[in-house]
Amino acid sequence: MTLALALAEAAELVQAGFDDLLEARAGVPVRDAMLYAVRGGKRLRGFLVLESARLHGVGPERAIHAALAVEALHAYSLVHDDLPCMDDDDLRRGQPTVHKVWDEATAVLAGDALQTFAFECLTHTDLGSPEIRIDLVASLSRASGIDGMVLGQAQDMAAESAGLTPNVASVTELQANKTGALIRWSAEAGPRLAAADPSALSAYASALGLAFQIADDILDVEGDPETAGKRLRKDAGAGKATFVGLLGLDGAKTRAADLVEEACAALAPYGADGEILREAAHFAISRQS
Amino acid sequence: MTLALALAEAAELVQAGFDDLLEARAGVPVRDAMLYAVRGGKRLRGFLVLESARLHGVGPERAIHAALAVEALHAYSLVHDDLPCMDDDDLRRGQPTVHKVWDEATAVLAGDALQTFAFECLTHTDLGSPEIRIDLVASLSRASGIDGMVLGQAQDMAAESAGLTPNVASVTELQANKTGALIRWSAEAGPRLAAADPSALSAYASALGLAFQIADDILDVEGDPETAGKRLRKDAGAGKATFVGLLGLDGAKTRAADLVEEACAALAPYGADGEILREAAHFAISRQS
Numbered sequence: 001m002t003l004a005l006a007l008a009e010a011a012e013l014v015q016a017g018f019d020d021l022l023e024a025r026a027g028v029p030v031r032d033a034m035l036y037a038v039r040g041g042k043r044l045r046g047f048l049v050l051e052s053a054r055l056h057g058v059g060p061e062r063a064i065h066a067a068l069a070v071e072a073l074h075a076y077s078l079v080h081d082d083l084p085c086m087d088d089d090d091l092r093r094g095q096p097t098v099h100k101v102w103d104e105a106t107a108v109l110a111g112d113a114l115q116t117f118a119f120e121c122l123t124h125t126d127l128g129s130p131e132i133r134i135d136l137v138a139s140l141s142r143a144s145g146i147d148g149m150v151l152g153q154a155q156d157m158a159a160e161s162a163g164l165t166p167n168v169a170s171v172t173e174l175q176a177n178k179t180g181a182l183i184r185w186s187a188e189a190g191p192r193l194a195a196a197d198p199s200a201l202s203a204y205a206s207a208l209g210l211a212f213q214i215a216d217d218i219l220d221v222e223g224d225p226e227t228a229g230k231r232l233r234k235d236a237g238a239g240k241a242t243f244v245g246l247l248g249l250d251g252a253k254t255r256a257a258d259l260v261e262e263a264c265a266a267l268a269p270y271g272a273d274g275e276i277l278r279e280a281a282h283f284a285i286s287r288q289s
Numbered sequence: 290m291t292l293a294l295a296l297a298e299a300a301e302l303v304q305a306g307f308d309d310l311l312e313a314r315a316g317v318p319v320r321d322a323m324l325y326a327v328r329g330g331k332r333l334r335g336f337l338v339l340e341s342a343r344l345h346g347v348g349p350e351r352a353i354h355a356a357l358a359v360e361a362l363h364a365y366s367l368v369h370d371d372l373p374c375m376d377d378d379d380l381r382r383g384q385p386t387v388h389k390v391w392d393e394a395t396a397v398l399a400g401d402a403l404q405t406f407a408f409e410c411l412t413h414t415d416l417g418s419p420e421i422r423i424d425l426v427a428s429l430s431r432a433s434g435i436d437g438m439v440l441g442q443a444q445d446m447a448a449e450s451a452g453l454t455p456n457v458a459s460v461t462e463l464q465a466n467k468t469g470a471l472i473r474w475s476a477e478a479g480p481r482l483a484a485a486d487p488s489a490l491s492a493y494a495s496a497l498g499l500a501f502q503i504a505d506d507i508l509d510v511e512g513d514p515e516t517a518g519k520r521l522r523k524d525a526g527a528g529k530a531t532f533v534g535l536l537g538l539d540g541a542k543t544r545a546a547d548l549v550e551e552a553c554a555a556l557a558p559y560g561a562d563g564e565i566l567r568e569a570a571h572f573a574i575s576r577q578s
């Protein structure tokens with residue numbers, strides 16, 4: 001199994017899961033907008049769930065609803081982030097954003113329902129015992145709420161409006177919440193499904209998440225909007241603090257490469273079995289979208 | 290114990306719970322907006338959780354996190370409903386709405402984080418065994434997502450834009466989802482906490498929820514905006530299908546009174562112990578706010 005194959009397999013399983021679960025629901029525009037919002041994307045989070053599960057002897061037939069949960073959670077955050085009152089983006093994953101295809105009200109509701117759907121997914125009995133399922137709910141709620149992803153968003157908004165001078169530490173903390181928390185949850189899902197110790201994968205994902213974000217900042221400066229499938233060069237325009245701004249382009253690339261080494265080192269307990277996750281860490285900083 | 294006292298006690302316990310849990314979180318504006326959004330209100334849903342729990346021998350020290358969950362969920366729905374792209378309301382519970390005090394982005398995020406917080410509340414170990422907690426998560430996610438509350442919202446929006454001729458059956462179904470599902474979940478929470486049969490309280494709450502909505506429609510026509518603490522006379526202006534519009538004012542009052550009788554009859558298995566819930570059903574159609 002190579003990384004490309006594992007990512008493709010994860011993407012296929014996740015898409016089939018969404019189609020199965022969502023197409024059975026009431027045929028209202030909000031349902032269609034939910035299905036639209038969960039299409040495409042790299043499925044990095046879903047892949048991390050399925051791959052960390054495999055490392056702990058848990059197959060995709062048991063882990064899939066955890067992968068769907070985190071992808072639905074991630075999709076909701078993108079739909080709301082793209083709203084005119086937030087980042088005001090017209091393009092996402094190479095397609096018009098939900099509020100452009102439908103309208104803002106539908107985008108708000110579809111995002112809301114995707115968050116609900118994420119928690120509903122975690123109650124599926126295939127995932128395991130009630131202990132395991134409630135542990136997944138508890139950890140995902142902490143990772144995505146006011147102590148995690150939303151806190152990161154709030155810190156981002158506060159930093160822009162308060163005119164504080166950002167530094168590497170403050171931007172690192174912000175990103176550890178804004179994008180890191182969900183990536184960490186995804187990689188910890190495997191051990192959680194097996195009631196095993198998540199600390200090695202937690203360390204892996206913390207380094208991976210930060211490397212991923214630095215790569216995003218680099219992509220914003222160097223990338224091709226058509227390949228990336230979203231608007232680029234927006235950070236400088238918005239006066240956002242980025243790792244490129246703080247460390248310079250070369251400094252940011254060095255930091256990202258160091259983090260990838262750190263992520264790979266954290267996988268030592270898994271030996272050769274951790275190869276696909278090592279490849280994923282390298283992919284995180286070499287991707288074009 | 291009278292209804293007034295039980296409502297006041299529920300309101301106090303719920304507010305103390307929110308203060309405890311939210312004030313400990315990071316001090317960002319979104320956190321302040323969350324605290325602001327959960328203040329005030331009738332706490333009908335929190336009361337139904339605590340009272341249905343009492344009927345099943347479960348005290349408030351065990352049930353409180355279920356009451357907080359449904360009140361947080363309800364608060365999130367109000368914050369998002371009030372957004373300019375939704376109902377565009379400036380006033381809620383007698384105070385400026387969240388997007389008026391802060392801004393739209395903060396209102397979107399605060400609503401999002403309140404939903405997450407609701408599910409986090411349901412993982413609290415005081416609620417009972419993992420089986421009981423995951424049952425609460427599963428039922429609340431069904432009640433509030435694309436098969437419940439959000440479906441009702443979507444049906445409401447679709448009815449307005451499609452220009453379909455509404456009838457009593459379609460408006461009843463819409464409202465059973467939009468407001469009924471959360472009220473039903475609240476009344477079923479007690480039996481769920483006790484791993485008991487929720488069917489009597491489910492029947493009670495279905496009738497109560499519809500009576501409550503008809504009373505809202507009547508209040509929109511007859512109420513005093515200052516006492517109600519929100520904008521009134523907006524349904525007719527928006528061309529919304531209401532029970533008053535479909536049944537006439539007298540017809541709506543008769544239907545609401547019939548539903549209150551139906552709700553009370555469903556409480557028969559609880560005998561005299563169901564008195565406060567009977568009072569609550571009568572209160573639902575006599576309230577001024």
